[in-house]
Structures are given as C-alpha cells and as structure tokens.
Amino acid sequence: MTARRSAGLLLFRRTATGLEVLLGHMGGPYFTKKDAGAWTVPKGEYECDEPAWDAARREFREELGLAPPDGEPIALGEVRQSGGKTVTVWAVEADLDPAAVEPGVFTMEWPPRSGRTAEFPELDRVAWHGLEQARAVIVTTQAAFLDRLAEHSSSGA
Structure with a gap:
C-alpha cells in the first residue's frame, strides 16, 4: 500500500491589515457545525x-471550479497529518472572489449504514482569513503552512 499524498494551492493576498489566505470549509455532514479544524487549504489526493x-493545480480546479491562478509559486513544503496523509502545498499571490467558486462534489453513504448515498460539496464555503483567524480554524497540522508563508513574507521575498 502506498502512502496517501495530497497537494494543494494556498492563495494569499496583501491587505492594509496584513496577509490574508483563502481557505475552504470542508463539506459534508461531519463538518456542518464545526469551525475550528474544519477549514483547509484547497487540496486533494494524487498518485505517485x-x-x-x-x-495541486488540478485539485484547485476540481475543488473550487476555477482555473488555478498564474503567479510565482512559493513552495511551503509538506506536513504529515494525524491520519498519516502527507500534504504538500504551494502559495500563490492572487485575488479571488469567493462568490465565484463552484465547488466539486463527492458522494458518500448518508446517513451511515442506511444504504442510501448523497452528494455533498467538497468545500461548502470559501473565505479569506487573516493569518491569526486562519490559525484558529485551519486543520491543526496545516497551520505550519501559514507560519512558513508568514516567514517567507517577512523575509522580504
């Protein structure tokens, strides 16, 4: 069995109050009433x-329904999430209107053990967050990407 891997793009923009990042709230019934730990970098699994x-670019299009923006990618490295998946992320400076997002969907059995399937959006909402707000809601291990982006930004790059 090969290790599960995901890749994603973290959009960021510079505002008068500092950096903001675009995060997606995970769709599906398990995350409906959750905020902290339910936001993620738009990403998805890929084969070796x-x-x-x-x-990362393909998954951006699949998850948000929009073409990935052009721009110089900043490698933010990888993290290993608690479930064992390795996530690799690049940051790209770009602006995007969250209202333009048309999320992809996934199908799962719902309710559990019912034999019925239902479709849910990959991301049920997308929003810009300042770095501190983003740290409070992002999947815990993905906060490392925010730290790396802030470090890159403050180094004058």
Missing part, C-alpha cells in the same frame, strides 16, 4: 506518478 505541482 503525477507530479505534486500538477496535482
């Missing part, structure tokens, strides 16, 4: 024969 950068 697909370059991670290509997967």
